[in-house]
Amino acid sequence: MHIPDAFIPLTQAAVYWVIALVFIALSLRWARNEMREEKVPLVAVLAAGIFAIQAVNVPIPWGTSGHMMGAALAAIVLGSPFAAVFVLTLVLIVQGVLFGDGGITVMGANIINMGVVGGFVGFYSYKGLNAAIKNPYPAAFIAGWLSLVVAALVCAVEMAIAGTFPLELGLLSMGLYHAVIGVIEGGITAVALYLIYTARPDLLKSPAGVTA
Amino acid sequence: MDNKNLLYFGVIIALLIAVAAPFIASSNPDGLESAFFGIFGAKEIHGSELDEDAAGAAEEQVQEITGNSFSFGSPFPDYSIEGMEKAGEALAIAIGTLLVLGIALGLGRVFSRSD
Numbered sequence: 001m002h003i004p005d006a007f008i009p010l011t012q013a014a015v016y017w018v019i020a021l022v023f024i025a026l027s028l029r030w031a032r033n034e035m036r037e038e039k040v041p042l043v044a045v046l047a048a049g050i051f052a053i054q055a056v057n058v059p060i061p062w063g064t065s066g067h068m069m070g071a072a073l074a075a076i077v078l079g080s081p082f083a084a085v086f087v088l089t090l091v092l093i094v095q096g097v098l099f100g101d102g103g104i105t106v107m108g109a110n111i112i113n114m115g116v117v118g119g120f121v122g123f124y125s126y127k128g129l130n131a132a133i134k135n136p137y138p139a140a141f142i143a144g145w146l147s148l149v150v151a152a153l154v155c156a157v158e159m160a161i162a163g164t165f166p167l168e169l170g171l172l173s174m175g176l177y178h179a180v181i182g183v184i185e186g187g188i189t190a191v192a193l194y195l196i197y198t199a200r201p202d203l204l205k206s207p208a209g210v211t212a
Numbered sequence: 213m214d215n216k217n218l219l220y221f222g223v224i225i226a227l228l229i230a231v232a233a234p235f236i237a238s239s240n241p242d243g244l245e246s247a248f249f250g251i252f253g254a255k256e257i258h259g260s261e262l263d264e265d266a267a268g269a270a271e272e273q274v275q276e277i278t279g280n281s282f283s284f285g286s287p288f289p290d291y292s293i294e295g296m297e298k299a300g301e302a303l304a305i306a307i308g309t310l311l312v313l314g315i316a317l318g319l320g321r322v323f324s325r326s327d
Contacts, residue, residue, distance in 0.1 A: 005282045006275040031323035040320030041215045045222030048313035052226045055233035055305045063260030064246040065238035100286035177243035199213045
């Protein structure tokens with residue numbers, strides 16, 4: 001879902017950067033207020049793992065592929081949507097600057113889609129679902145799926161504003177592909193949450209995290 | 213598992229994924245690229261054939277639409293290292309993984325509270 005530079009006009013790209021910077025500032029405030037010293041290894045391992053897993057493009061039908069985004073996982077495990085913004089911003093900067101994966105002028109839009117939208121949708125849908133069904137793993141699966149699909153639809157709207165995609169066809173094709181890729185997102189989110197919970201139940205704080 | 217082991221264990225898993233990625237990853241266009249090629253006539257939305265010429269033309273066309281011709285020469289474009297094939301990609305992704313880890317640990321040291 002990494003938008004390349006050519007897909008968005010510079011003025012619009014600048015607006016996305018401004019919005020992204022507001023959320024980056026808030027994510028740094030999260031880091032200062034909420035990231036305790038004993039949590040730093042988990043944050044770092046999540047960031048490194050999300051960078052690595054984003055390189056694994058899984059084939060889906062229609063000659064297409066997709067990879068996990070990781071924002072829902074970061075937000076759920078670290079207990080805040082701003083944690084996802086923090087982690088995904090770091091991942092996207094390294095991807096864009098070092099590897100040309102995602103544009104530079106449009107990085108603000110990529111941070112909004114994958115970090116902000118992915119993180120907030122993932123976090124709050126997980127919280128709501130977990131409270132409703134009292135089982136963290138299906139809740140994490142659905143939250144992961146939803147986070148990716150909504151991020152893709154927001155991306156389609158940005159493409160429509162940019163004049164790159166017609167709105168309806170953009171929403172339809174982005175929705176179709178990412179509804180399938182979302183199964184990967186949901187699956188890995190649920191499995192990773194289980195593994196982290198098994199290794200370190202203390203690190204997942206309630207009520208956002210898992211309650212046994 | 214204490215913090216140190218969590219870190220080591222997590223890093224090993226991340227590096228295993230990083231090194232395996234180029235060998236197991238699909239080189240098909242991703243969801244956004246596929247939608248783009250579909251909308252610009254280089255590929256059917258539900259089809260799997262990509263018309264390379266039309267794909268190239270689409271990339272020029274979109275630049276004319278948005279007027280954004282910014283280009284940036286990243287040191288390892290598409291996770292590749294010049295002159296090295298898959299091994300180079302594995303190395304590039306592993307370097308990226310360790311870099312993200314290092315920056316996150318550094319930022320964590322700066323920002324975290326020790327209570």
